[in-house]
Amino acid sequence: MDFIEVNGTALRYDLTGSGASTLVLIHEMGGTLESWDMVLPMLSAKRRILRYDTRGAGLSQKVRGVDNRAPLRRKVWATSPLRPIVSHIVVWPK
Numbered sequence: 001m002d003f004i005e006v007n008g009t010a011l012r013y014d015l016t017g018s019g020a021s022t023l024v025l026i027h028e029m030g031g032t033l034e035s036w037d038m039v040l041p042m043l044s045a046k047r048r049i050l051r052y053d054t055r056g057a058g059l060s061q062k063v064r065g066v067d068n069r070a071p072l073r074r075k076v077w078a079t080s081p082l083r084p085i086v087s088h089i090v091v092w093p094k
Contacts (some may be wrong), residue, residue, distance in 0.1 A: 001059070012059040013052035017044030025051045031060035 003010050014033055023043060027035040033051035038042075043049055053060035 006068050009055050010060060013050060014039065015047045015048060015050050017046075019047040022048040022050055025049060026054065027057065030057070034058075036076065047065070 001012060002014065003012050004030050005011075012033065025033075025036045025043075027033060033053050036049075040049060040051075056062050
């Protein structure tokens with residue numbers, strides 16, 4: 001289990017697989033990075049997979065006060081140290 005601090009928020013993440021490209025998997029509201037466990041083996045065969053618990057979800061730092069997730073996701077990835085390795089992003093369907 002790994003954690004990274006982004007904009008003062010501790011996020012739990014998992015980076016697996018190998019390859020030249022990296023696919024980011026973002027879980028559904030109320031989910032965790034484990035939401036992707038069943039498809040992870042199929043997706044990680046030819047690329048790296050980055051999954052993370054969004055702010056306030058799973059083992060990531062909990063939200064205090066008002067939570068507006070859409071701007072937060074943009075802000076997290078705009079400043080993330082992991083951003084240079086990212087090739088594609090998939091968000092769990094609503």
